[in-house]
Amino acid sequence: MIPNFGMGTFRLSGSSLTELVEQALEIGYQHIDTAQAYENEADVGKALSRSADRKIFITTKVWHEKLAYQDVLDSLRESCDRLQRDTLDLALIHWPSPNQEVPLQETLDALTEARERGLIRNFGLSNFTIKLMKQALQHVGAENILTNQIEVHPFMQNSKVTKACADLGVKVTAYLPLAKGAVVENKTLQRIAEEHNASPAQVAIAWELRKGFISIPSTTKESHLKDNFEAQKLKLSEEDMAEIKELDENDRIIDPSFAPDWD
Template sequence: MFEPVGFGTFRIQGKQLTDLVLQALDIGYRHIDTATMYGNEDAVGKALNQSKVAKDKVFVTTKVWYEDLEHYALLDSLRRSADQLQKEQLDLALIHWPSPNNEVPLKETLDALMKARQDGLIRNFGVSNFTLDLLRQATGHVGAENILTNQIEMHPFMQNRAVANRCDELGIRVTAYMPLAVGKVMQEPTLQQIAEEHDTSPAAITLAWLLQNKRAVIPSTIKPEHLRSNFDAQHLHLTQNQMHQINSLDRGERIIDPDFAPVWDD
């Protein structure tokens, strides 16, 4: 099951990550987010193998790098990911970034994902960093019902509303990456004030805001205490006024914008 609160593993590797995933699973996380490009699937796999939680109870998302979007390269990438993660079947595979300049036709990549699912290599697939035009192309080829999620940058300062609203219309789940804006939410006065009202942190308030907006979140941390507070954010409830206050913080501040990124809508 695609749980709304996942543990993001970007920039964490080795034994440190294995230990953190084990702690996350003990806390109650059942969704772990990784990617081929992170170079840490093996560390996640070790944790899954060591944990008392059955592997089939843990939903693992991984992502195929844009250099492996050709049909057979994608299938090979997914097989390597399954080996690294020590899972017979990947729960969710995403196109990490669309092919720059459509060098690999999107239809070819989507057909490969459909083949991977047909063969039982993956259970679900989705996309990441997809714009309105890319969503139009993808849904036009395989149908919105076959795309589980679009994972996009989303936090109070970059709310990505055009894409998120279109995903809602299509019935595609939105997964917010970089939800805490690399810690910037901790310094925001509005979030600090709301956090005081709930006796919690601005980070937890931010996650609660995203979750109340029906977004999945995959915050990353190396601190065990933050692992727990991030997970517990799903039990907070913000008032309509507090939600409105956070909505007003949007300033289109995109943090992740590599030179191979698509032309953004916002």
């Protein structure tokens, strides 16, 4: 089972990331999320090698240029090497193949093979629309799709997709939970935070966890690592949840040219 809280590593790299991951593990993090496209798997791997005695859930993502059958297998072997792991806990299709250049079924078959070979224990999706998610489930079954990792934060609540995930039995992993820091400036989140003796960032994370999502905030500061971790203890009221629901503006931050047609 995937831990419901972890450390994201998007836009982080180098020795500073290695140190942050080490600090996160000391704090008690048990889930680290990375990706081939982040070009930081080796930096994460250095930290993991120094904590070999700890049980840590590792997620990586296969880049959309590596979705052909053999490319999936080869790239995941390379990811294992960089992360200094014989087996990775979870591999996601980072983005659907642009214009379906590589059939989704081919990529899913490759991930199934990767699991059979012991390269990965689980696989799943990232940035998948409802239509594409249903296609994936039709091919391999919901029991084989561990999660769909999508952008979710108070200003982009992605309600259609999160509801579809719940209906289809697919866990939501919410990336960019702090909206690149925008949650800190929001008056509603500031007020709720003050009432709970917390920070707006902690409120945003607690909101995701309360909704049953997996939250993977990233940060460049050790103090924020600790604050984010402590957000797991924050209990929001129904009134808090209702107020945060009203903040949704469908404000998507991550929308590259190769993204699918969003729901």
